[in-house]
Amino acid sequence: MTDIVSCSDLSRVYGEGEAAVHALRGVTLRFPAGQYTVIMGPSGSGKSTLMHLLAGLDSPSGGSVTVDGREIGGLNDKALTTLRRDRLGFVFQSFNLVPVLTAEENILLPLSLAGRKIDREWLDGLIDSVDLGDRLTHRPAELSGGQQQRVAIARALVHRPAVVFADEPTGNLDTNASEEVLGLLRRAVDELGQTVVMVTHDAQAASVAARIVVLRDGAVVHDGGGESTEGVLDLMKAVA
C-alpha cells in the first residue's frame, strides 16, 4: 500500500539553549492509505505537535514530512495553504465552524475556497451519512456540540482529501455524541477508503482505530494494532 503521509527523523524544538524544549525527537512514521491511526500519549508527549507537523500547520526543526507524494518542507505558505485546502481535512476539538455561515456553507468551505463546483449527489450522500438533513440551514450557534462536530466531519470529507486529521474530536462531547462522531470517522475509513489520523487521550475513542501509536517525551514508544478500550488503558499504564 502506498504511504499517504510519512515523516522521517522529524524533530521540533522550541526555545534555545538551556530553556529549549524538545517536543519531538527524531520521529519516523509511515501512514498507509485507508488506515485509521490513533496517536496517543500523556500530556507533553508531543502528539499534537506531531500532527501539526504532519498537517503542514507547523515547520519542523529537523527531518522531513511527505504528504501525498510531495515533501512539504520546502513549500511556501501559498503552496501549503493550497495543500491543506485540496488534500487535507481537519476536525478540531472545538471551534470548527465559521459562525456566520450555515451548516451547509460550512461543509462546502474547502470547495468554495477553491472555487470548485459541488457534486450534488456526492454531497447529498455525505449529508445523509452524517445525518444532518434537516439542520443544513442552521448556523453553528443553533446546533448542539455533537451536530457541530458532524458538520465538521462532513466538511473534512467533502473534498475527498488524502488524509483527515482529527485533533481530540470528542473532547467536548458527551458519550452519545462521541460514539456518533467516532462511528462516522470509522465509516469514512471503511466505506470511503479515507485515511484518518486522530490524536486523542480518550481510551474509548482510541479503541475504534486499527493502529495505535503512543508517544512519550517526543519519541515513539509503541506502534501496534488496534486494541479494546481496556487494552488501551493497559497500554497507557505500561507506557507511563
Place this chain on the structure above:
Amino acid sequence: MVRLALKGLLARKLRTVLTGFAVVLGVAFVAGTFIFTDTIDASFKDLFERTQKGTDVSVQARLAVEEEFGAPPTMPAATLERVRSVPGIEEATGSVSSDGTLLDREGEPILSQGPPTIIVSTGPERFDPFTYTTGGPAGTADEVVIDKGTADEFGFGVGDRVTVSGRAPQKEYAVSGVATLGDSENLAGSRLVQMTLPEAQRVTGHDGFDDISVAAADGTQPDALKVAIASELGRDFAVRTGEEQAAKQAQDLSDALGFIRTALLVFAAVAVLVGGFLIFNTFSVTVAQRTKEFALLRTLGASRAQLLRSVLAETVVIGLLASVVGIACGLLLAPALAALMASFGLDLGSTGIVLEPRTIVAGLVVGVVATVVSGLVPARRATRVEPVAALRDSVAPGPGRLRRRRVVAAVLVEASGVAALLYGLLGDPGAANATATVLGAGSLLMIFGFALLAPTLVRPLSGLIGRPLARFQGLTGRLARENARRQPQRTAVTASALMIGVALVVLVAIFAAGLRATIDQGIDEQVRAVGIVTHEDGFSPLPDGITERIAQVDGVADVSRIRFETGRVVGETGTTSVTGVDPASAADVLALEWEEGSDATLAGLTEGDVLINPDFARERDVGVGDAVRFVTPRGGEVGYRVAGIYGPGAGVIGGVLVSNASLESSWDAKDIAFALVAGADGADAGAIKRAEQAALAEFPTAKPQTLEDFRADQNQQVDSLVGLVYALLSLSVIVALLGIVNTLALSVHERTRELGLLRAVGMSRRQVRRMVRAESVITAAIGALLGIVLGIAFAAIVSRPLAEDGFVFEMPVVTLVVVTVLAALAGVLAAIPPARRAARVDVLRAVTTE
C-alpha cells in the same frame, strides 16, 4: 480601582493610543483655532496701539448707521480749527486714510482678498507711528513711503519709482522711505503707503480729515480734554481718548474675526463629534472583550459602582492625556490654519504665538468631556456583567440584539431634530446666538437620530452593497458581508462616524451647486448688459472718471452706474441695503420682472421715487404710492414714494432701488460700486471688452469683463470657498477613517480563532486580505450612503427659507457619485493594516486548544 484602571491602560497601550488619537485631533483643532485667532487679535491690538502714538484724544465723524467694515465719513477741514480752539491742547493734526492700490514693477495691481492697501497722510513727528528703516517721511507731493513688507516682497527701495492709484488716476511717485510699525513689517497684512496730506487728500478724494489726533498740554488729563472737545463739536462727532480709539479698532476687527473663529470652531466641533463616535465604539468593544475580567472582579467582591468608577477613570485618564497632547498639537496646527487661510486669499499675517489660559482650559474640558461622555454607555455596560460569566467558556461577544424601542427612539430623535432645524430657520428664536444654538441642536439631533437608526439599516444596506461583492469575490465577499452584519451596532457606529463627514461634504456640495446655479440664473435673468466693469479686487469702488471713459468706447451704447449704500428704515433697528441706479440707462442693462410697474417706471425714476421688491413690500406692508423714510449714514432722513414693485430675485442688485441722483444729493454717496455696460445692437462682447481695456489703460485697477467672464469669476469664488471648507472637513473624515481601521483591527483580533480555522482549512493569505478589505469597503459604503441621505436632508431643510430669496436647489449627481467612489476607496485604504494582521494570523496558535 484607579490603579487597576491605569494598569489596564498600560497593558493595552496600542488600543489606548488609537482611542486617544481621535480626541487628540479634535482637541488640536479646537486649541489651534483659539491660538490662531488669539494671535491675530494680539497682533492687531499691538499695532492699533502703535498707530495711536502720541494721541491723547482722537476725533472722527460719527456713523449714524452702523455698517460692516464701514468707515466714518470725512470731516470738513474746518473741524480742525474748532478742535484747536479748545484750551489744554498742545498740538492737533488732521489726517486722511483710505483704500488704494499699489502697482508692482510690471505695472500689475498688487491685490489681496484679505487686508487692503491703505493710503495714509503724513503728520507731525510726535504722531508718526512709523519707524523708517531707510529714508524718511514723504516730503513732497511726488514722494511716498512704503511698508517694509511690501518693499521687500516687490523689490522697492529708496529712490525707486512706484505707481499708486486711488480714486484719482494712477500716478508715479519716488520712494522717499521704507518703514515698519515697530517690529511689524506692515499693519497685520495691510500694505501701507504714506503721502503728504494734500496729495493724500487728492488721491483718496477725501476733502477734509478722516481723523484728528490731539496731544494734550502738560497738566491736562486726556479724559477731561475728551469731554471738552466733545462738547465743543457736538453729537455728530465721535471723540475718544487714544487708548479708547485703539481698543475700539482692535475690538471692531476682533468682532469681524469672531465670525472666522466661530466657523473654525464649528469644524472643530465636527471633528470632536466624530472622535466621540470612535471612542464610544472602541470602549464598547474593549468592555465586551474584558467581560471575563470584569466578571472575575465582581466575583472577588467589587461592587457595580467600583467597576463603573474604574472604567470611567480610564476614560478620564485617556481624555486628560489626549487633551494635553492635543493642545500641544494645536500649537502646530495654528500656523497650518493660518497658512490654509492665506492660500485661499485670507492673509491675515501674524507674529508670535499666543497661548491663553482660556485655550488650555477649553482644550482640557473638551477632550475630557468628550471622552467621558462617549465612554459612559459602555462603562455602564461593564457594570452589568454577572459574576458567573467568569466561569463560563470565553466566547466571542454574541450577535447584537436590535430592540424595537431603539427604532422608535431613533425616529423620534430624528423628527425632533428636523423640527428644531425648521424652527431655527423659519421661526424666530431671537438673537443670533439663540438661533445658532437651535440650529446646532437640531443638526446634532438629526445626526444622532440617524446614528440610532443605523444598526437597523446595517442588515439591508450590507446586503445591498454586499451582493455585487459576493458575486464578484465569491466566498470572501460573502463572509465579509456576514461579518459586517454580525455586530450591527458596532458596524453602525463606525459607519456613522464617516456618515457625519460625508453628510457635511454633501451639504456643502449641494449648496455650492445651488449657489452657482442661483448666480447663473441671477445673471441670466436679471442682467441684459453686454459687460460689467468692477474694481480689480472685486469690492473696492471704481476710480473716478472710469464711466466717462467707457461711454466713449466703440460699441458701447450706454454706461449705467450702480451704487450701494446702507441705510436704516425709520423706526427699525436693522439696516437695509439700498442700490442706486441711473434711470436713463438702467432699463438697458437690467431685465427686471415686475409685479407692479414696468421698465418705463424704471426709466422714469425721479429723485423722490423708490422701487422695492415683494419681500420688502410685504414685511413693511407698503405698496405703490406709500411713503418710505430712510436714515442715511450721515444721520439725515430721506423720504421716498414707492413707484413700483419688481420681481423677487435678488441677483446683482438688492431689494431697494433709488436713483443715483438721490443718493448723491441726500446720502452724500461718493462711491460707484460697479458699472453695467449696454452694447450697441450687434456689438461683440469680447471686442467691447478689449476696447474698454485699451481705453482704461491708465486705470489698472479697473476690470472690464464680459458677462461670461463675470459669471466664471463668481463661480470660481464659490469654488474657492468650497475648497476651503472641504479642507477643513478633511480632518473629520480622517478621524472617521481611523475609526474604521480601529474597529476592523479589533474585530480581526476577536476573530483570531476563526481566521486560524479558515487558514487551516485552506484560505490563502490573499483571500483573507480580500475578505477584510471587503468588510471595510462595506462599512465605508454604508457610512457614505447614510451620509449622502443625511446631507441631502440637511440641504433640503436649510434651503427652504432660502428658496424664497431665489435660491436654486440643484443636486450635483456627479459629485455624489464621486463621494461614494472615494468612500469605497477609503475603505480599501483603511483595510490595509488590519488585513495584513489578519493574514498573518498564526494558524497554529489559533487552532490549538488549551
